[in-house]
Amino acid sequence: AAFRLAVLLAEAGDRQGAIDGLRARVDAGDGLAADRLAALLARAGDDRLRRFGFTVGGEIASGPTW
Secondary structure, eight states: OHHHHHHHHHHTTOHHHHHHHHHHHHHTTOHHHHHHHHHHHHHTTOOHHHHHOBOTTSSBOSSOOO
C-alpha cells in the first residue's frame, strides 16, 4: 500500500510527498519500502540509492560508503 500511494503521489506531481512517505517506511525498517524508494528515485533519474545505499546518518549516499 505504501508503494501504491507513493506511485499515485508521484503521478499527481507530488514527488517529494511520495519520497517522504516511503522514507518514513524505510526509517521504520521496511526493506521493501527501501527497494521501492530506490526504484521511484531511479525512474526520476536519481539512481544513487540503488547504486550506493544509505550513509550511516541515514542520508542517500553520493558515492561508495564501503
